[in-house]
Amino acid sequence: MSDARLAQQLAFLTEIDKLKSVVRATRLCDGTRRENSGEHSWHIAMYAMVLAEHANRPVDINRVIKMLLIHDIVEIDAGDNPIHGNHDVAQMEVIEQAAADRIFGLLPTDQEQEFRALWDEFEAAESNDAIFAKSVDRVQPCVSNLEVGGASWIEYNVSYEQVEQRVGVKVAKGAPALWAYLQARIRAWFDAR
Amino acid sequence: MSDARLAQQLAFLTEIDKLKSVVRATRLCDGTRRENSGEHSWHIAMYAMVLAEHANRPVDINRVIKMLLIHDIVEIDAGDNPIHGNHDVAQMEVIEQAAADRIFGLLPTDQEQEFRALWDEFEAAESNDAIFAKSVDRVQPCVSNLEVGGASWIEYNVSYEQVEQRVGVKVAKGAPALWAYLQARIRAWFDAR
Numbered sequence: 536m537s538d539a540r541l542a543q544q545l546a547f548l549t550e551i552d553k554l555k556s557v558v559r560a561t562r563l564c565d566g567t568r569r570e571n572s573g574e575h576s577w578h579i580a581m582y583a584m585v586l587a588e589h590a591n592r593p594v595d596i597n598r599v600i601k602m603l604l605i606h607d608i609v610e611i612d613a614g615d616n617p618i619h620g621n622h623d624v625a626q627m628e629v630i631e632q633a634a635a636d637r638i639f640g641l642l643p644t645d646q647e648q649e650f651r652a653l654w655d656e657f658e659a660a661e662s663n664d665a666i667f668a669k670s671v672d673r674v675q676p677c678v679s680n681l682e683v684g685g686a687s688w689i690e691y692n693v694s695y696e697q698v699e700q701r702v703g704v705k706v707a708k709g710a711p712a713l714w715a716y717l718q719a720r721i722r723a724w725f726d727a728r
Numbered sequence: 729m730s731d732a733r734l735a736q737q738l739a740f741l742t743e744i745d746k747l748k749s750v751v752r753a754t755r756l757c758d759g760t761r762r763e764n765s766g767e768h769s770w771h772i773a774m775y776a777m778v779l780a781e782h783a784n785r786p787v788d789i790n791r792v793i794k795m796l797l798i799h800d801i802v803e804i805d806a807g808d809n810p811i812h813g814n815h816d817v818a819q820m821e822v823i824e825q826a827a828a829d830r831i832f833g834l835l836p837t838d839q840e841q842e843f844r845a846l847w848d849e850f851e852a853a854e855s856n857d858a859i860f861a862k863s864v865d866r867v868q869p870c871v872s873n874l875e876v877g878g879a880s881w882i883e884y885n886v887s888y889e890q891v892e893q894r895v896g897v898k899v900a901k902g903a904p905a906l907w908a909y910l911q912a913r914i915r916a917w918f919d920a921r
Contacts, residue, residue, distance in 0.1 A: 541909045544778050548868075549875055551774060552757040555767045564745040574748045577770035580797055581744060585737050585839065597790035600797075604773055646778065675741075682742055716734045 540643050547641040553611045560617035560690070561675070564682040572607040572615055575675070579603050582671045589710040590670075592663040602657045602668045605650055609634035618673070618701050619691035631658075670709030673702045677717055681724060688725075695725035733836050740834040746804045753810035753883070754868070757875040765800040765808055768868070772796050775864045782903040783863075785856040795850045795861045798843055802827035811866070811894050812884035824851075863902025866895045870910055874917060881918075888918035 555573035562569055570578075580603045587596040607615075612634035616622045635654055639647045657665050677698070680686045688698065698721060707714040748766035755762055763771075773796045780789040800808075805827035809815045828847055832840045850858050870891070873879045881891065891914060900907040 538909060541782075541906065545871060545909075548771075548775055548778055549757050549871060552771065552872070552875075555756055555763060555771075556758070556760070563748055564742050565749070567749070570748060571767065573770050574764065574766035577766050577773070577797065578741075578745065578748075580770070580773065582741055584794060584797065585741055585835070589734075597793075600790075600793060601777060604770065604777065604793075642778070678738060678742060679745070682745075713734065716731060716738075 543641060543643050544646070547638070550638060550641055551608055551611065554608060557607070557610045557615055559615045560620070560687040561679050562683050562686045564679050566683040566686070570679075572610050576604055576607050579671050579675050582675055583668065586671065586710065586713060587667075589713045590663070590667040591709055591711055592666070594664050594667045598653070598664045599668045599671075602653050602664060603671065605654055606657050606668065606672065608638055609654070611638060617687065617691065618676070619687060619693050619697070667709040670706045670713070674706045674710070674713060674717065677702060677706075677721060681717075681720055685724070685728075695722060698725075736834060736836050737839070740831070743831060743834055744801055744804065747801060750800070750803045750808055752808045753813070753880045754872050755876050755879045757872050759876040759879070763872075765803050769797055769800055772864050772868050775868055776861065779864065779903065779906060780860075782906045783856070783860040784902055784904055785859070787857050787860045791846070791857045792861045792864075795846050795857060796864065798847055799850050799861065799865065801831055802847070804831060810880065810884065811869070812880060812886045812890065860902040863899045863906070867899045867903070867906060867910065870895060870899075870914060874910075874913055878917070878921075888915060891918075 554576065555571050557572040558569050559572055559575055560569065561575070580600050583596060583599045583603055587594065587599070609631045613627065613630045616627055635651060639651045639654070642650060656662055657668055660666060660669050676687060680688050687693070703714055703718060706717070747769065748764050750765040751762050752765055752768055753762065754768070773793050776789060776792045776796055780787065780792070802824045806820065806823045809820055828844060832844045832847070835843060849855055850861055853859060853862050869880060873881050880886070892911075896907055896911060899910070
């Protein structure tokens with residue numbers, strides 16, 4: 536094993552430490568602060584591991600977990616785009632592609648290609664694994680919001696119908712039983728406001 | 729799928745959100761703050777994914793990643809014990825076992841057993857997967873310390889020989905090429921003090 540290869544791998548692992556400083560709209564379940572994209576990535580990998588049985592179609596849970604571990608790394612350059620915020624989707628895609636080029640490009644070529652293919656698959660949201668991974672990524676903020684009394688729903692002035700359109704449709708596509716369970720609770724929360 | 733099962737799974741996933749509030753001795757690579765055990769768990773899962781080829785013996789990288797994702801969950805009750813700190817090992821084991829009982833016990837029984845077995849295997853540090861997982865867990869703070877100018881080595885007044893004994897032996901056991909690469913750099917850092 537060449538030192539050059541290890542140097543590339545460690546440079547990548549050091550660079551992605553910055554994901555711990557990318558702040559998301561979602562708050563911790565105790566409300567004390569916003570979560571960062573590093574700890575979020577851990578949490579949704581755990582979501583996938585625990586909730587794998589609720590996937591709508593057969594998935595390779597090991598691929599889903601890897602996909603979720605790397606899915607937000609581009610935010611180191613591109614920042615987080617809250618689902619209920621406003622941003623230019625086309626422009627953001629250009630920025631995220633450049634981020635993927637730069638950051639995955641720190642790795643040895645074989646690993647760059649492997650990680651990039653996994654991230655491209657997640658972004659395309661067409662394979663069974665990616666569809667389930669997207670469900671998990673979308674559902675975790677809902678669980679946190681229910682715990683903490685609304686949080687980003689209130690902050691972004693979101694209606695129940697918007698949660699249904701922006702989140703529910705995707706969660707239901709990958710994990711329908713999970714969405715059915717949460718949908719009732721989310722609707723009740725909005726009805727009680 | 730019963731609602732009771734989903735309720736247990738979501739209760740577990742909400743409970744482990746607390747891992748994001750357990751603070752470790754290690755600092756972020758930019759030195760701005762200490763890292764928490766949630767983001768640490770993400771980072772070392774990434775370490776395992778990138779560095780798998782350096783494992784001394786054949787490992788199932790998917791099991792290693794799952795092991796690392798759950799390895800620190802007991803710290804929600806037990807807190808983090810810095811490797812260079814002082815703590816009563818026997819007493820800490822009792823506290824961590826009770827934490828594992830409580831937290832993994834939130835899951836449906838089949839998942840409780842699966843997660844507990846994986847955590848027990850990590851703690852025992854005897855299987856190839858666990859030995860490599862332990863290497864990865866130990867090596868990440870060294871990389872951060874080199875980035876940030878010593879950090880926990882200075883804070884805990886650690887000598888090069890202590891790093892070798894407490895960290896090097898374990899990293900070398902699971903990933904000898906990785907330790908050989910870092911050892912030279914760590915020794916140079918201590919020699920330059």
